[in-house]
Amino acid sequence: MLNTADPESVGGYRLEARLGAGGMGVVYAARSESGRRVALKVVHQQYAEDPEFRVRFRHEVAAARRVSGAFTAAVVDADPDADRPWMATSYVAGPTLEQRVAQGPMSGRELRELAIGLAEALRDIHRVGVVHRDLKPSNVILSDEGPRVIDFGISRGADCRTLTATGRVLGTPPFMSPEQLVSPREAGPATDVFALASVLVYAASGVSPFEADTPYMTIYNVVHEQPRLGDLHTALRKVAEPCLAKEAKHRPSVDRLLDRLRALPAEGYGRPGPTPAPDGGSRPARGRLAWIAASALLVTGAVVAGLVPAFGPPQQRIDAAGRNGARVLLNSSLPAGWKPWRVTLPSSGTGFERDFLEPPRRPYPGYEDHTCLASAEDIYCGGNGIALTRLDAATGRRLWQHPKSDTTAALIGVGRDGTVLAVVPKPRTNDSRLEGYDPRDGERSWFVDIGNARQADVFRDGSSDFVLTQSWDGETFVAVNARTGEDRVVGRADKRLTCGPAVMGHRPYALCNPRSDSAESHRTVVYAIGPAAGRFRKIADIPHEVIPVGTHKGALVFVELKDNSNIPVAVHHVDPGHGALRRVPLNGLMPDHAPLALIEGTLYFARLNGELSAVSCLTGEPMWTQRTLADVSAPVAPPGKPGPLYLGSRGGLLLSLNPGDGRRRWRTRQSVEVTGPYPDLALIGNALYTRYGYDQLSMTDVNHPV
Structure with a gap:
C-alpha cells in the first residue's frame, strides 16, 4: 500500500503500492494509462539535489537499457532529468x-x-x-x-x-x-x-x-x-x-x-x-x-x-541541556488513542542544499540538525529536506504541513506555549531568519533576521521561553521571545574572540575561542549571559578545546578534545556561580567522532564498531562496555530518574539496555536498509519515536517492542 506522503502518479504512471525502499529511492508497483504494470523507481528528494547521484542515476538507466535478457528486467521508460528522477522497468511478479x-x-x-x-x-x-x-x-x-x-x-x-x-x-x-x-x-x-x-x-x-x-x-x-x-x-x-x-x-x-x-x-x-x-x-x-x-x-x-553527517561531526548533535539528540518529555503511559504506526515524512520540495547551515569551526551544540522534536502530545518534523509538519503522536496522522513554497525550516525547539521554532535560510543569500510558527495551523507568527548566524537554542527566563542566537555582526547576542518574536540584546562579545551560543541547564551561555591561529586558539572561555542588556560575566577560562554536554549536580559539564582532533580526553566541571574548575582525565582511549551523551552523571560513548561505553563523569573511570549494533545514535532515557537506555540505528533498528551494566533488555528486528544521518529519538511516556533514514518516522511501545 502507499503511504500518505506518496504521490498519486509519476511520469504518467499511476502508483498502486510500495514494493520497497532502499538507499537511493523508493520502488512502486505502478500502471500505465493502457494498464501495463511496471516497477517504478523514484530517487529520494535529498539525492535528487545531489549532482553526483543524478549522474549515477543516469548511468543506472543507461546500463539497464543496455542489458536485455531472460534473467533481467527490461527498462520501459525513464526521466533522469525530472525534479525527482525516476525509471520504470517491466514488472516481475x-x-x-x-x-x-x-x-x-x-x-x-x-x-x-x-x-x-x-x-x-x-x-x-x-x-x-x-x-x-x-x-x-x-x-x-x-x-x-x-x-x-x-x-x-x-x-x-x-x-x-x-x-x-x-x-x-x-x-x-x-x-x-x-x-x-x-x-x-x-x-x-x-x-x-x-x-x-x-x-x-x-x-x-x-x-x-x-x-x-x-x-x-x-x-x-x-x-x-x-x-x-x-x-x-x-x-x-x-x-x-x-x-x-x-x-x-x-x-x-x-x-x-x-x-x-x-x-x-x-x-x-x-x-x-x-x-x-x-x-x-x-x-x-x-x-x-x-x-x-x-x-x-x-x-x-x-x-x-564518509563518517560526517549532513551538519558536521556527531558532537554537533549533543543537546546543550543534555537531551542528547532528542527532546525528551515524561508521561506516565502511551498517548491517548495510541496505535502502532510508521509514516514517510513529506518532502519540502524547495531544492535548497541540505548543508546550507554548515556548522561553525568549533563544535558548539547551539544549532542542531534535528529533523523531529516531540512535545507532550505531538511530533514536529522539518529540515534535512523534510517539510515542516505537525503529526499526532498517538496515530501519526498529519495535522498540518507548512506550504512547500516556503524554504526548509531547520527545527531548534518547541516553546512551552507550543510555538514551533526554526532557523530558515533566505533564498539566494547566505543569510538566515529565526521564525516562529503557530502550533494550531503551522502559519508563521513572526520572524527575526539573524544574518549569517547559524546557531540558536531555547532557554527559560521566568515564565517565558527565549531563543538565544547572534545578530548580524556575529558579536552581539540576542534573546528572542519564543511567543512574540520580540528581541533584545543580552550581551556583546570581545572582538578578539569567536563565540557561539550554548544553553546548559536551561540557562544561556557564550562559549568563545581566541581568533588567533596559535595554540591559544584552543582555549575556551565561558561567559554567563545575564538577564540585563550587556551582562557578560566570565566564569571560566579552560586551556583546552571543549564541547558542552550538559549539567550534573549544578555544574556545567564539558568534554575536552585532544588538540586538532575530535578525541575526548577529559571531563571539565565548571561551577556557574563561582567559576571553580575541576578537570577529570578520561581513563582509556575514547572514540573519535562518536556520538556521546550525558545521562544522570554517566557519559555514554557509542563507538563505530557497535560498542557502547559508559564512563563516570565524576571520576572518568569506565563503568562498562557492551557490544550493541553498528553505528548507533547516542542513547536517550526517561528524564529525572534512572531508567532504561534506548538507542537507534540509521536503518530503524532499536535497542534497549540496562544503565547499570549495559545488558540488553530487548532489540527490534531491522526491516529496512537506508542511509541517512543519526536517528532522532524522543520519549513521550512509554512511546519511543524514531526518525531514521531521512524521511521515515515510527513509534514503538517500549514495553512491547516489535
Missing part, C-alpha cells in the same frame, strides 16, 4: 530471494535453477560491458519463469573508472568483494562472480559466508577472513570456493562458472556434506577492529559513505 530464504534454506532443483539462472543473468550483463556491483538477495526476484536480477543502481560500464568518488564505497557488505572495499575503482566482472557465490551460500544456508554481528565486522571478514561454507554441499562448495578468492584474478569467469554449475548433478545442490566449515571463517577478535576503525567507513545498506 514473485518474491525476492531474501523473502524466500526467510522461509528456510534452498536445496536440490530449486537451488540449481537459482544458481544457473543467476550465472546466465550475469553473462548477459557482462556481455554488454556492464558490471552490476550490487548483486544481493533483495535484488533477485524469483518469478515463475526463473530468477530475475534487478536494480542497476550502482552498476557501471566495465571500462568506466570515474563514478566512485574518493571516500565513498558502494555496495552491500555481506555480498561485496574485497576490491570493492579496498580499491572500489578496480571492481570489474569478477566482483559480480564473488557476489554470486555469496548469494548462493546465503540461499543454501540463510546467511552470507562472511556474516558477522555488525557490518564493520562483516567488512573485516570479507577482506581478511576465509568464507564459512559448512552449510554448502561438498560438490557445490568446490565450485563456490574459487569464486570467493580474495584476489579477483583467481576467480573463474562467468562462462567458466556456468559450465561448472551445469555439470553438477541435482544431488550436488543438496543439503550440507560432511566437510566442516574452515576455521578461518570465525568472527574477528576485538583486536582486529583497529583495521575497521581505520577504514573510516559508514555502512548503511546500499551506500557506504
Whole structure:
C-alpha cells in the first residue's frame, strides 16, 4: 500500500503500492494509462539535489537499457532529468530471494535453477560491458519463469573508472568483494562472480559466508577472513570456493562458472556434506577492529559513505541541556488513542542544499540538525529536506504541513506555549531568519533576521521561553521571545574572540575561542549571559578545546578534545556561580567522532564498531562496555530518574539496555536498509519515536517492542 506522503502518479504512471525502499529511492508497483504494470523507481528528494547521484542515476538507466535478457528486467521508460528522477522497468511478479530464504534454506532443483539462472543473468550483463556491483538477495526476484536480477543502481560500464568518488564505497557488505572495499575503482566482472557465490551460500544456508554481528565486522571478514561454507554441499562448495578468492584474478569467469554449475548433478545442490566449515571463517577478535576503525567507513545498506553527517561531526548533535539528540518529555503511559504506526515524512520540495547551515569551526551544540522534536502530545518534523509538519503522536496522522513554497525550516525547539521554532535560510543569500510558527495551523507568527548566524537554542527566563542566537555582526547576542518574536540584546562579545551560543541547564551561555591561529586558539572561555542588556560575566577560562554536554549536580559539564582532533580526553566541571574548575582525565582511549551523551552523571560513548561505553563523569573511570549494533545514535532515557537506555540505528533498528551494566533488555528486528544521518529519538511516556533514514518516522511501545 502507499503511504500518505506518496504521490498519486509519476511520469504518467499511476502508483498502486510500495514494493520497497532502499538507499537511493523508493520502488512502486505502478500502471500505465493502457494498464501495463511496471516497477517504478523514484530517487529520494535529498539525492535528487545531489549532482553526483543524478549522474549515477543516469548511468543506472543507461546500463539497464543496455542489458536485455531472460534473467533481467527490461527498462520501459525513464526521466533522469525530472525534479525527482525516476525509471520504470517491466514488472516481475514473485518474491525476492531474501523473502524466500526467510522461509528456510534452498536445496536440490530449486537451488540449481537459482544458481544457473543467476550465472546466465550475469553473462548477459557482462556481455554488454556492464558490471552490476550490487548483486544481493533483495535484488533477485524469483518469478515463475526463473530468477530475475534487478536494480542497476550502482552498476557501471566495465571500462568506466570515474563514478566512485574518493571516500565513498558502494555496495552491500555481506555480498561485496574485497576490491570493492579496498580499491572500489578496480571492481570489474569478477566482483559480480564473488557476489554470486555469496548469494548462493546465503540461499543454501540463510546467511552470507562472511556474516558477522555488525557490518564493520562483516567488512573485516570479507577482506581478511576465509568464507564459512559448512552449510554448502561438498560438490557445490568446490565450485563456490574459487569464486570467493580474495584476489579477483583467481576467480573463474562467468562462462567458466556456468559450465561448472551445469555439470553438477541435482544431488550436488543438496543439503550440507560432511566437510566442516574452515576455521578461518570465525568472527574477528576485538583486536582486529583497529583495521575497521581505520577504514573510516559508514555502512548503511546500499551506500557506504564518509563518517560526517549532513551538519558536521556527531558532537554537533549533543543537546546543550543534555537531551542528547532528542527532546525528551515524561508521561506516565502511551498517548491517548495510541496505535502502532510508521509514516514517510513529506518532502519540502524547495531544492535548497541540505548543508546550507554548515556548522561553525568549533563544535558548539547551539544549532542542531534535528529533523523531529516531540512535545507532550505531538511530533514536529522539518529540515534535512523534510517539510515542516505537525503529526499526532498517538496515530501519526498529519495535522498540518507548512506550504512547500516556503524554504526548509531547520527545527531548534518547541516553546512551552507550543510555538514551533526554526532557523530558515533566505533564498539566494547566505543569510538566515529565526521564525516562529503557530502550533494550531503551522502559519508563521513572526520572524527575526539573524544574518549569517547559524546557531540558536531555547532557554527559560521566568515564565517565558527565549531563543538565544547572534545578530548580524556575529558579536552581539540576542534573546528572542519564543511567543512574540520580540528581541533584545543580552550581551556583546570581545572582538578578539569567536563565540557561539550554548544553553546548559536551561540557562544561556557564550562559549568563545581566541581568533588567533596559535595554540591559544584552543582555549575556551565561558561567559554567563545575564538577564540585563550587556551582562557578560566570565566564569571560566579552560586551556583546552571543549564541547558542552550538559549539567550534573549544578555544574556545567564539558568534554575536552585532544588538540586538532575530535578525541575526548577529559571531563571539565565548571561551577556557574563561582567559576571553580575541576578537570577529570578520561581513563582509556575514547572514540573519535562518536556520538556521546550525558545521562544522570554517566557519559555514554557509542563507538563505530557497535560498542557502547559508559564512563563516570565524576571520576572518568569506565563503568562498562557492551557490544550493541553498528553505528548507533547516542542513547536517550526517561528524564529525572534512572531508567532504561534506548538507542537507534540509521536503518530503524532499536535497542534497549540496562544503565547499570549495559545488558540488553530487548532489540527490534531491522526491516529496512537506508542511509541517512543519526536517528532522532524522543520519549513521550512509554512511546519511543524514531526518525531514521531521512524521511521515515515510527513509534514503538517500549514495553512491547516489535
